[in-house]
Amino acid sequence: MEYRLTADYHTHTRYSHGKGTIEQNVIAARKRGLKRIAITDHGFNHIGIGMRLKDIDRMRREIDGLRKKYDDIEILFGIEANLISMEGDIDIPQEYIGVFDIILMGFHKAVMPFSFKDGWRLLLKNALCSAVPLCDRDRLRYDNTMAMIRAMERYPIHTITHPGAKIDIDTRLLAKHAVKYKVFLEINSSHGFMTEEYVRIAMEEGALFVINSDAHTPENVGNMARGLMIAQRAGVPPDRILNSQDFLY
Numbered sequence: 001m002e003y004r005l006t007a008d009y010h011t012h013t014r015y016s017h018g019k020g021t022i023e024q025n026v027i028a029a030r031k032r033g034l035k036r037i038a039i040t041d042h043g044f045n046h047i048g049i050g051m052r053l054k055d056i057d058r059m060r061r062e063i064d065g066l067r068k069k070y071d072d073i074e075i076l077f078g079i080e081a082n083l084i085s086m087e088g089d090i091d092i093p094q095e096y097i098g099v100f101d102i103i104l105m106g107f108h109k110a111v112m113p114f115s116f117k118d119g120w121r122l123l124l125k126n127a128l129c130s131a132v133p134l135c136d137r138d139r140l141r142y143d144n145t146m147a148m149i150r151a152m153e154r155y156p157i158h159t160i161t162h163p164g165a166k167i168d169i170d171t172r173l174l175a176k177h178a179v180k181y182k183v184f185l186e187i188n189s190s191h192g193f194m195t196e197e198y199v200r201i202a203m204e205e206g207a208l209f210v211i212n213s214d215a216h217t218p219e220n221v222g223n224m225a226r227g228l229m230i231a232q233r234a235g236v237p238p239d240r241i242l243n244s245q246d247f248l249y
């Protein structure tokens with residue numbers, strides 16, 4: 001299978017815990033010949049590293065300036081939002097939803113939950129369950145998946161980042177709903193635990209994918225070797241990968 005990727009929809013900068021500036025990421029993407037890049041720093045509730053609401057205007061202006069400076073690449077202002085409740089809340093205040101060109105959403109452990117109860121059910125229970133043998137893992141997996149599905153129902157989410165990483169989910173059920181809500185599932189190139197099996201199961205449900213670098217340094221922007229390898233091994237047709245030149249939808 002031949003894939004020609006033309007975009008990277010998941011990159012971090014110093015506005016969360018990436019190492020480079022927005023411009024350095026853009027330059028790196030151009031060097032790799034990409035036609036589109038999204039700047040997607042971590043959501044506001046990410047403890048210690050999340051984007052700050054007060055930086056939004058500055059980031060938007062910076063990106064607008066870079067769009068004028070580099071007319072050979074499209075730059076999207078995005079965010080990698082966090083799932084913060086069982087009801088599918090994400091960590092973007094409603095009035096800021098429209099600010100972003102693209103909203104990615106994923107599960108991360110170090111976040112401020114929506115409420116104390118969500119902290120227990122979403123964060124602590126998942127952490128404990130991996131250590132406690134008597135835990136009802138099937139129930140937990142189902143609840144986690146439903147929380148993600150509710151987020152897709154409630155917000156204009158473009159992509160679920162690294163599904164199944166850091167939290168147990170029912171891939172088949174998630175993929176079914178991702179198709180329903182036209183949400184892409186990410187094949188992430190940075191997370192070691194992303195498996196071909198997940199991609200195969202999601203593919204059976206008709207899911208569409210996006211391969212991203214999840215770069216935290218400019219050097220890694222557009223480095224999607226691992227994601228490509230997984231897609232290849234799972235036999236994903238290029239026309240089902242959003243950032244492939246052959247994407248048909």
Ligand SMILES: [Zn+2]
Binds near residue numbers: 080106108161162
């Ligand atoms: Zn992530």
Ligand SMILES: [Zn+2]
Binds near residue numbers: 010012080161214
């Ligand atoms: Zn990320």
